[in-house]
Amino acid sequence: MRAIDEITxxxxxxxxxxxxxxxxxRSWADHDVIxxxxxxxxxxxxxxxxxxxxxxxxxDLGLQRFLFPEDLxxxxxxxxxxxxxxxxxxxxxxxxxxxxxxxxxGVVFWPLIMICNEPHVNRRLCxxxxxxxxxxxxxxxxxxxxxxPQGGADIENxxxxxxxxxxxxxxxxxxxWVINGHKLWPTNSGGVADLFGVVCSTNPGSRDPRDFAFIFxxxxxxxxxxxxxxxxxxxxxxxxxxIWFENVRVPAWYRAHGPGDDYKYFKEVVAxxxxxxxxxxxxxxxxxxxxxxxxxTRLRFRGRPLxxxxxxxxGLSDFAATLETVRILGYQFARMIDxxxxxxxxWSDDVVARGRAxxxxxxxxxxxxxxxxxxxxxxxxxxxxxxxxxxxRDFKIxxxxxxxxxxxxxxxxxHFFECETL
Amino acid sequence: xxxxxxxxxxxEWLSDETVMLADSVARWAAREVTGRRSQHRESxxxxxxxxxxxxxxxxxxxxxxWAEPGEPLSATALAAVLEQVxxxxxxxGVVLANTAALQRCVPSHxxxxxxxxxxxxxLVLPGFGAEPGAALHGLAPQVRAQATTExxxxxxxxxxxxxxxxxxxxxxxxxxxxGEPALFAVTSRTPGLRVGDRFLKTGLHASPNAxxxxxxxxVSEAELLxxxxxxxxxxxxxxxxxxxxxxxxxxxxxxxxxxxxxxxxVIKGRGQPFKDNPLVAxxxxxxxxFIGTGRILTLALALALEQRGGADEATHATAVATARLLLGNxxxxxxxAMELMASAGYATEWxxxxxxxxxxxxxxxxxxxxxxxxxxxxxYFGCRNL
Numbered sequence: 001m002r003a004i005d006e007i008t009x010x011x012x013x014x015x016x017x018x019x020x021x022x023x024x025x026r027s028w029a030d031h032d033v034i035x036x037x038x039x040x041x042x043x044x045x046x047x048x049x050x051x052x053x054x055x056x057x058x059x060d061l062g063l064q065r066f067l068f069p070e071d072l073x074x075x076x077x078x079x080x081x082x083x084x085x086x087x088x089x090x091x092x093x094x095x096x097x098x099x100x101x102x103x104x105x106g107v108v109f110w111p112l113i114m115i116c117n118e119p120h121v122n123r124r125l126c127x128x129x130x131x132x133x134x135x136x137x138x139x140x141x142x143x144x145x146x147x148x149p150q151g152g153a154d155i156e157n158x159x160x161x162x163x164x165x166x167x168x169x170x171x172x173x174x175x176x177w178v179i180n181g182h183k184l185w186p187t188n189s190g191g192v193a194d195l196f197g198v199v200c201s202t203n204p205g206s207r208d209p210r211d212f213a214f215i216f217x218x219x220x221x222x223x224x225x226x227x228x229x230x231x232x233x234x235x236x237x238x239x240x241x242x243i244w245f246e247n248v249r250v251p252a253w254y255r256a257h258g259p260g261d262d263y264k265y266f267k268e269v270v271a272x273x274x275x276x277x278x279x280x281x282x283x284x285x286x287x288x289x290x291x292x293x294x295x296x297t298r299l300r301f302r303g304r305p306l307x308x309x310x311x312x313x314x315g316l317s318d319f320a321a322t323l324e325t326v327r328i329l330g331y332q333f334a335r336m337i338d339x340x341x342x343x344x345x346x347w348s349d350d351v352v353a354r355g356r357a358x359x360x361x362x363x364x365x366x367x368x369x370x371x372x373x374x375x376x377x378x379x380x381x382x383x384x385x386x387x388x389x390x391x392x393r394d395f396k397i398x399x400x401x402x403x404x405x406x407x408x409x410x411x412x413x414x415h416f417f418e419c420e421t422l
Numbered sequence: 423x424x425x426x427x428x429x430x431x432x433x434e435w436l437s438d439e440t441v442m443l444a445d446s447v448a449r450w451a452a453r454e455v456t457g458r459r460s461q462h463r464e465s466x467x468x469x470x471x472x473x474x475x476x477x478x479x480x481x482x483x484x485x486x487x488w489a490e491p492g493e494p495l496s497a498t499a500l501a502a503v504l505e506q507v508x509x510x511x512x513x514x515g516v517v518l519a520n521t522a523a524l525q526r527c528v529p530s531h532x533x534x535x536x537x538x539x540x541x542x543x544x545l546v547l548p549g550f551g552a553e554p555g556a557a558l559h560g561l562a563p564q565v566r567a568q569a570t571t572e573x574x575x576x577x578x579x580x581x582x583x584x585x586x587x588x589x590x591x592x593x594x595x596x597x598x599x600x601g602e603p604a605l606f607a608v609t610s611r612t613p614g615l616r617v618g619d620r621f622l623k624t625g626l627h628a629s630p631n632a633x634x635x636x637x638x639x640x641v642s643e644a645e646l647l648x649x650x651x652x653x654x655x656x657x658x659x660x661x662x663x664x665x666x667x668x669x670x671x672x673x674x675x676x677x678x679x680x681x682x683x684x685x686x687x688v689i690k691g692r693g694q695p696f697k698d699n700p701l702v703a704x705x706x707x708x709x710x711x712f713i714g715t716g717r718i719l720t721l722a723l724a725l726a727l728e729q730r731g732g733a734d735e736a737t738h739a740t741a742v743a744t745a746r747l748l749l750g751n752x753x754x755x756x757x758x759a760m761e762l763m764a765s766a767g768y769a770t771e772w773x774x775x776x777x778x779x780x781x782x783x784x785x786x787x788x789x790x791x792x793x794x795x796x797x798x799x800x801x802y803f804g805c806r807n808l
Contacts, residue, residue: 041622147765150688160690185765233768233775240765299550301792302560306550309560311796371753374624374786378550379582381786384622393624393779396757400764406701 001293004096004286009327013335015082018089024061025090029097032056037098038384044236045229047192050101051139053237057094057105058139065134066090067109067116072126073134078116084337084346087272088279088330095283099394100237102283106276107187108133108142111197113269114214114256120265124253125216132194143193144269145183145217145243155199157407158267159349159414160422162207168200168245170213172252177215179223179248190229190239193219197256198245199266210259214266215250223248234393268347273402274355275337278330280398281366284391285323288373291388292319295377306376315372322369326362333358353415360408363399370395425674429714435721436498443486444502450481451510464776470628471589474514477507478540483518487525488537494525497660497724501667505720508671509678512780513628515671516585516787519664520544524594526732527657528607528647536607541591543607544583545661546634548596549789556601557651559793559800559808563597565636567604573642574599576606581634584661584787588620588632594647595636596654603654605647614639624786625779652733659732662745665788666720669745669752672777673713676752679774680709680759683766696762705758712751719744739801746790752781 015021032053043049058064066087068074077083095102112129115122133140145168146155154165168181179200186193196217203211217224227242256262296307296316306312333355336343344350370392374381382389399405410422436444454473462469478484483503486495495503500522508515524543528536536543548555551562565578576595583593592609610617618633684706687696696702723744730737756778760767767774785791799805 038622154690157690231770233770233779235768300552300562301550301554303552303554312792367757371782372791374782375789375791377786378789378792379584379787382624382626382783384624389624389782392782396760396778397765397768400761400768404761404764406705406761409701 001297004290007286007289007327008324009331010335013085013331013338015080015086015089017082017086021086022089022093025057025093026096028057028061029093033097033101034387038387038390040098040100040236041234041384041390044231044239047237047239050237053098053101054104054139057101058108059137063090063105064108064136064140067112068126068130068134069116069121072130074116074130078112078121079118081338083117084275084334085331088275088282088334091276091279092283092286092327092330095280096287097283098237099280099284099391099398100235102280103187103235103276103398104141104192104238106279107144108140110144110269110272110276111142111195111214111216113272114197114262114265115216117268120257120261122256125256129195129216140194141188141192142195142197143186143188145186145189145196145198145245147184147186149182149184157403157410158212158263158270159411162209163199163201163212163263164205164207166199166201166212167204168198169204170198170200170202170215170255172202173249175252176249177213177252177255179215179217179245179250181245183243183245185230185240186243187238187240189226189243190241191226192239193226195219196224196243202259209263212263212266214256214262216254216256217245217248217250221248221250233396234390235397264347266347267349267352268345270402271337271346271352271355274352274359275330275333277359277398277402278326278333278362281362281395282323282327282330284395284398285319285326285366285369288370288388288391289319289323291386292316292373292376295380295386299377312376315376319369319373322365326365329358329362349415353412356408357412357416359402360399360405360412364405366395367399428677429674429710429717431717431721435725436502437496440496440499440502443499444506446481447477447503447506448509450477451506455510455514459773463770464627466589466627466630470511470514473511474517474542474628475540477514477518484539487522488533495522497663497727498721501663501670501720501724504664504667505671505674505717508668509674510671511628512668512672512777512784513585513626515668516626516665516784517542517544517629519661519668520585520594522664523657523661524607526660527605527653532607532647536592538591542586542589543592543594544586544590545657546581546583546593546595547658549582555598555603557598557603557654559796561789561793565595565597565606567597567599567606567641568638570640573640573646574606575638575640576608576636577638578634578636581636583631583634585626585629585631587634588617588630593634594657596657599646599649602649603651604649605653605657606641606645607647608639608641608645612639623783625776625781625783655735655738656731656733659727659738659741662741662788663720663723663727663732665784666716666723666741666745666748669748669781669784670713670716670720672752672781673709673716673755675777676709676755676759676774677713679772680706680762683763683772702762705762709755709758712755716748716751720748735801739798742790742794742797745788746794749781749785749788749790753778753785756781
């Protein structure tokens with residue numbers, strides 16, 4: 001039987017650590033997650049089953065030290081020219097086991113991209129925050145507090161709205177920022193987060209990029225309230241909730257960079273969100289491929305293995321074509337992020353627009369393929385023990401987040417067709 | 423605006439009694455299901471079981487389904503009822519679709535076997551298996567019949583009912599006798615039949631399911647309801663009608679949820695109402711089209727069943743095509759609705775995701791994406807060796 005490692009990716013792009021990283025995470029997935037994941041749905045609120053998997057990944061394997069510089073106890077990937085491809089491999093393998101763990105672990109780094117990545121490292125903030133992640137014997141989570149009740153994905157629609165819909169305010173009072181606002185849905189909220197990266201405005205209603213601010217707020221700061229986790233269709237390992245910031249005070253230097261640069265580098269955060277989404281897509285499809293290989297060999301239809309029927313084989317062929325396409329596109333985007341000399345900076349409109357295009361296409365293909373995979377298994381396709389249905393339920397929100405397909409489409413049209421009024 | 427005004431169907435297709443009955447079921451749904459959902463979520467014991475009992479006894483579906491000696495519920499009335507039930511809860515619709523299909527296809531002299539008050543039936547249809555049945559188009563009977571001097575014994579392991587295995591009163595077991603499809607009915611209390619543990623599945627929580635094990639369950643002519651290709655087609659035609667109507671109801675619920683959600687939303691920070699954005703509107707339009715055409719197609723199938731019965735190949739093909747289209751459109755519509763509502767659609771609070779899980783679960787049980795196209799080709803293009 002073919003192994004998932006035979007699914008194509010551009011071998012000439014890969015990180016020198018690719019095999020090592022892949023083997024470590026796959027071993028973690030096979031031992032710590034896959035045998036237990038079908039019970040995760042009932043654990044969505046308490047995370048008693050899920051927590052040990054986080055601990056072994058984030059603490060024992062050290063993933064929560066991923067981005068920080070080596071001299072601060074980190075792995076130094078923020079300085080690496082293989083951050084894209086290396087990160088893609090890691091999160092592809094994590095999502096092969098559970099895409100919700102993938103997003104929860106990935107979002108730990110999401111706000112930290114603002115300060116850990118070359119060439120815009122904020123050394124003072126790295127020194128301030130690194131001990132939380134690098135010297136801890138428990139999983140430590142960060143969250144990007146972006147979405148607000150009134151606007152949904154408007155926050156991420158920077159090119160059109162320029163941050164003008166952000167109502168969470170940051171007011172400088174002496175040497176402190178005072179933050180007030182209400183955020184929804186960040187991954188790793190619901191009581192999980194230790195640190196928030198808060199998207200806010202120093203002048204609500206303004207379209208001036210200099211008024212866009214990205215400020216770090218430790219979750220235990222007075223005035224921060226996290227609501228209880230939402231109950232969802234899937235993604236049990238990822239908790240989401242409302243968060244309120246009421247007269248929350250943090251030092252002025254907790255702002256990631258400053259006027260103009262916060263706005264600029266936040267687009268890199270978007271680019272990495274798109275990359276992560278594609279890694280989750282690839283990982284989910286890789287595991288579904290494994291599950292389908294087994295099921296379509298074992299199940300029999302018309303007196304032969306399911307996969308030996310022409311009509312079924314056509315559907316399996318569509319699945320394989322999707323998997324190949326998704327994986328190649330994902331690694332291509334990872335390479336674009338790594339090779340700034342060839343493709344431009346990861347916060348550039350060129351890179352972000354291509355990421356949007358690849359993300360919505362790969363997600364659409366994956367949603368269709370997962371639907372089809374469930375159908376191929378007949379009455380067992382919706383069995384919770386089968387895991388394919390878990391991937392289908394979990395994955396749907398990967399398609400929906402970051403503005404969903406529709407925001408991606410508008411950004412792609414704006415870029416490739418120079419639409420001016422969308 | 424009422425559903426019938428927004429998504430009109432030819433009024434002459436429905437009798438006054440059917441319209442009144444559908445209204446009555448809609449009131450039951452509001453009172454017993456949607457009105458209690460926020461409190462009881464997807465609890466079978468607290469929400470679905472009492473709601474089902476109320477529908478059968480207080481609304482009177484028990485007597486309408488098993489009318490003796492009067493006329494049983496017509497196909498159009500059944501479709502109208504199941505649309506309203508499916509609008510409230512897809513799982514309840516599927517449970518009733520099973521019971522109704524069995525009721526319609528049982529010879530009148532055998533109905534006493536199944537008409538115990540409050541009885542819920544579940545179909546056991548062929549599935550994947552090593553030994554395909556001669557007349558089951560590549561699928562294998564989940565239950566095998568072995569002839570004895572007094573009748574047959576039925577055997578099968580990991581037998582998966584279409585619904586409600588953990589709670590059903592009786593099972594309609596499709597098997598083969600002498601190369602012909604055959605249907606036996608056995609109660610869940612039959613010696614030799616063991617109901618397994620309730621298992622977890624994607625959706626349809628109103629239908630707690632469990633696999634069965636039959637170890638040489640003795641049956642006689644009394645439990646043999648029919649044999650032959652025609653009644654097998656008839657059984658599936660009626661079942662597909664029930665499932666199509668249920669899916670139509672799920673689409674109506676999708677419309678209601680989405681319409682409510684869109685009402686207060688703006689887009690692009692400009693105060694533009696969400697649903698007045700052309701891209702959003704295009705997606706809403708697709709969903710509306712699915713509902714409008716789906717309702718008409720479902721009722722057209724019901725009329726065909728009333729006029730021709732469901733046993734002929736042409737009507738059966740129409741039933742396959744209609745159910746496959748309705749289920750596919752319901753899934754597409756729910757996927758699009760969830761894209762529009764984004765995280766709100768994914769959270770349980772708005773109830774959309776429940777229909778999304780339910781419809782997908784039903785789709786896997788029906789297997790129409792696997793056997794449907796070939797069933798249709800067999801009829802429409804005369805493929806005889808498939």
